[in-house]
Amino acid sequence: MILEVQDLRLAFGGVRAVDGLSFSVGEGEIVSVIGPNGAGKTSAFNCVSGFYKPTGGAVRLAGEEVTGRRPSAIAARGLARTFQNLRLFGELSVLDNVRAGTHLWLKQSALDALLHTPRYRASEDQSTDEAQKWLDFVELRGDRTGLVRHLPYGEQRRVEIARALARRPKLLLLDEPAAGLNHGEKAELLALVRRIQKLGVAIALIEHDMGLVMEVSERIVVLNFGREIADGPPDDVRRNPAVVEAYLGRDADDEVHASGTGCAGEGVDHA
Ligand SMILES: Nc1ncnc2c1ncn2[C@@H]1O[C@H](COP(=O)(O)OP(=O)(O)O)[C@@H](O)[C@H]1O
Ligand SMILES: [Mg+2]
Numbered sequence: 039m040i041l042e043v044q045d046l047r048l049a050f051g052g053v054r055a056v057d058g059l060s061f062s063v064g065e066g067e068i069v070s071v072i073g074p075n076g077a078g079k080t081s082a083f084n085c086v087s088g089f090y091k092p093t094g095g096a097v098r099l100a101g102e103e104v105t106g107r108r109p110s111a112i113a114a115r116g117l118a119r120t121f122q123n124l125r126l127f128g129e130l131s132v133l134d135n136v137r138a139g140t141h142l143w144l145k146q147s148a149l150d151a152l153l154h155t156p157r158y159r160a161s162e163d164q165s166t167d168e169a170q171k172w173l174d175f176v177e178l179r180g181d182r183t184g185l186v187r188h189l190p191y192g193e194q195r196r197v198e199i200a201r202a203l204a205r206r207p208k209l210l211l212l213d214e215p216a217a218g219l220n221h222g223e224k225a226e227l228l229a230l231v232r233r234i235q236k237l238g239v240a241i242a243l244i245e246h247d248m249g250l251v252m253e254v255s256e257r258i259v260v261l262n263f264g265r266e267i268a269d270g271p272p273d274d275v276r277r278n279p280a281v282v283e284a285y286l287g288r289d290a291d292d293e294v295h296a297s298g299t300g301c302a303g304e305g306v307d308h309a
Contacts, residue, residue: 139204
């Protein structure tokens with residue numbers, strides 16, 4: 039297993055955002071985490087990636103316990119993530135945003151950097167080449183030398199994924215990557231997720247777009263009120279009465295719809 043989450047708990051005052059959650063992600067697997075707004079999906083990802091310190095439970099990454107460690111330490115163990123609300127460096131160029139990802143593994147000494155030695159310049163060239171490669175990989179359109187905040191929203195989302203990939207992760211956490219994308223962009227995101235999986239990178243995906251989730255996931259974990267209410271292959275989860283109930287609240291006469299790529303939109307937000 040690349041990721042094992044065991045009895046994870048996170049409380050904000052009296053609110054139990056994550057309330058005894060256990061799930062795992064195998065090597066190279068795509069696992070989606072779904073659930074109504076406020077179910078605790080982002081909180082769980084924040085605990086896994088070290089942005090929040092869990093109140094209880096354990097997180098293991100590639101067999102090593104990383105519970106409560108700092109984000110940088112967890113990133114160095116092979117985890118990269120994107121954010122529900124983009125967190126790019128708006129005042130840096132597109133290229134420099136992705137180059138920032140490479141500095142996780144690029145070996146540079148402060149002295150070489152200070153003195154601008156040939157060794158330092160060579161490693162900066164390597165960083166740039168690698169960043170260009172990932173921007174090609176995500177099929178970024180538009181100018182790579184201009185400020186990232188000047189790109190359209192959908193392109194900024196790609197830059198964030200490119201930056202995460204530039205860290206060379208074993209596991210990538212994506213928090214609502216399809217939010218705000220149009221139909222065509224969602225189809226491209228689906229293809230991109232598949233290309234990432236082909237690299238051997240495992241993916242944990244929080245997503246509201248059921249078309250995308252049903253299409254791409256090997257397994258789906260469903261959260262409600264910080265707890266797991268289902269965990270299984272898409273076809274099982276779609277027919278699970280507890281899942282239908284959580285999404286639809288009252289009339290459980292409908293299943294969670296899966297249609298082609300990216301058509302469910304934000305339709306699962308509130309019961
Ligand atoms: N930083 C925070 N401080 C206080 N409460 C929070 C914080 N982050 C999330 N919550 C609460 O935790 C619960 C789960 O939120 P969240 O993890 O964002 O859910 P989801 O991503 O599934 O929509 C919600 O009740 C939310 O209001
Ligand atoms: Mg969220």
